[in-house]
Amino acid sequence: MPVRSTIHKVVVVGGGYAGTLAANRLRKRDDVDVTLVNPRPRFIDRMRLHQFVAGTGEATADYGSLLGEGVALVVDSATRIDTAARMVRLASGRDLDYDYVIYAVGSTGAIPTSVPGATEFAVPVAEWESAQRVRATLDELPSEAPITVVGAGLTGIETAAELAEQGRTITLVCGGSLAPSLSASTRRSVSRWLSRHGVAVLESAEVTEVRTDAVVLADGDVRPSALTIWAAGFGVPELAATSGLRTDDLGRLLTDETLTSVDDDRIVATGDAAAPSGQPLRMSCQAAAPLGARAADTVLSRIAGTEPAVIDFAFTGSCVSLGRRNGVRQFARKDDTSLNVYLGGRIVAAYKELTCKLGLFKIRLEARKPGSMPWPKGGPRPEQPVSDGRAVASS
Template identity: 55%
Template sequence: MAENTEGTATVIVIGGGYAGVMAANRLTQHAGLTVRLINPRPHFVERIRLHQLVCGSDDAVTDYPQVLASDVDLVVDTVERIDAAGRSVTLASGDSIGYDYLICAVGSHSTGEAVSGTAVSGTAAPGTAAPGPAVPGAAEFAHPIATLESARRLRDALAAAPATAAVTVVGAGPTGIETAAELAETSGHAVTLVCGEVLGPYLHPSGRRYVAKHLARLGVSVLQGPGAEVTAVSRDSVRLGDGRTLPSDVTVWTAGFAVPDLARRSALSTDAAGRILTDETLTSVDDPRIIAAGDISAPSGLPLRMSCQAAMFLGAHAADTVLSRIAGNPPTPLDQGFFGQCISLGRRAGIFQLAHKNDTAKRLHISGRPGAKLKEIVCRHIIRTVAGEARKPGSTTWPKDPGRRQLLQSEPGEPGTQVPL
């Protein structure tokens, strides 16, 4: 099944986000490849800056020539279906493009987001509505923030709202925390953050206490604990599990992420969330020529945390798997660790929660103004890393997690997955 290294082969990468661009750039180290990146937009979206776009401190857009290798053929279109048997993809324009190998890196979006089938880590084009959140009224009345279009719509809605408007942010993860803090610092609106059980579930308790104190200093009302989950959303309020009704002129939905249904529509095996089931080399359990990277991948039924940090390195690993198969060599299994999690708390504070390589939080964190500076350094470094791979393909390295193999031996994973150890 390997291609002749003296000939040519075509690799299609679906999705121009962190995973897709990293994969496409890394593939260019093989001079005999034709690499095509298919993305709904002609520019790269920095998803981790979308909360800044909402409040006017960044446009969250980078031109592709700044991050994408010149040898990569950018196709601005939407993939409607993958034809594994025919080794081709069907585009919304009606065209069909053939491939020898395919890397699917279509990312994720907010639950209820109106997106096309190729949502790509904040770079999805608008299109058909994804299945909405189970909360009544959320899809109709809440504003998601995971794509460029939805962030722009939220920005416009906030600009049109009166100064006295009550704003509710639903979701206790990094996106919810960052959005609530940014809005409280810059918009002048009364902001409530509805967390459900706990604020910042990933954070160590010490880091969580710091975030709670800083949000309080910014004037954010934080609701957490039993009954602090949203059970219904209307045009001007949200209802909580304990029966309370909160006024909410603008409701922002960050509680949960979903993946596009491209894999399911293409009859590929997926987990319950719709992520492509792969082995530890990121190869689809259905087809050795289809590789999954980023939020859409579920290696051994045990996917990594959805994040740009994981997406970049999964994209690099996916490219390495393709290059190994083309060379006739066995691809290596996944070995990826984590550094931690950065969360901005407005423009003047933040927290960098350090983590063990297995992505569990340490007690140590860096907060305050140093945390804000570190978060900005990380955001810029991500772009430099992706662009650096374009200039010198194959140069990106990442932290390793030797504990993953032990985890795989103790977890059954999804039925049908391959777990080479």
């Protein structure tokens, strides 16, 4: 009588760019049972959320078009990973047993509780539900109503630019300098575009209070604001800490350079919620897909009894949309430090649209042909001062 082969159960927690690609890549083996757990029934294309709030694009996709045959989608929220029982506990009361977990819960918008009124009256734009709130509010506001965007990183700039191009009255509060991750020449280009489109850029300004109809700055200036959009910083879900796993100060799961948890070699993290050696990569879609592929390969290596490979991803820069007809492409070294080289104009707007489409194309390609996802290689990262992350862990 033939012996039935062992089926390896893998639960992927989180259906963003990294988790969805990882789920598809796990199908390189036919003895792996893959379950993807996600709280929403549709994929959120986060790179397009600034378009969604402005009404210039959509930001969801059907999982049926993204997941390969055999990947089971469970629409639910994970509340705890029970490492002793090897169970993922779900909000519905259902439990999923596993041999391995890929931890891909992603990142969230983060509004500081230390700023009075911020959690009540400011709205983040980094998640689907809050983006819906922003869009609904915009639909009700007259075009001349003052809008404040807090945070002048790439998310804040893209959101401000999208709305300014439509003729909205926008103030962009930077905190420090405008677009600090970009080179000086690229920042000047972005600044010129914002100025031409009437955006009031307040550098070295800090919001100390948010009111229903205004923001208060550290210098005491009170500026009218019919809608305050918070785009300053990100957080991560607390699932890892709730599950008794060690995290960095932000809550990202601490792993080694193969993305394996420093506490449990059956849990592999990826995307924005992973902190390899306590030194995470920049939160970005650019890094998410390669990290998703690497996490899946780590799990497959452990199933095969071979040594997993370490992270070997190289950044290439950043692409920032400035409305629908302009943008800047910042080039960077492999370690993500900016070069003083950039492109701008309509060609970059077209390039940014292509990169957005490629985000979903890569996932679909992996669904059709598991193992096909390429990425720019940077070789193993430089030796980390804390090899397993333990010295920087927080509990």
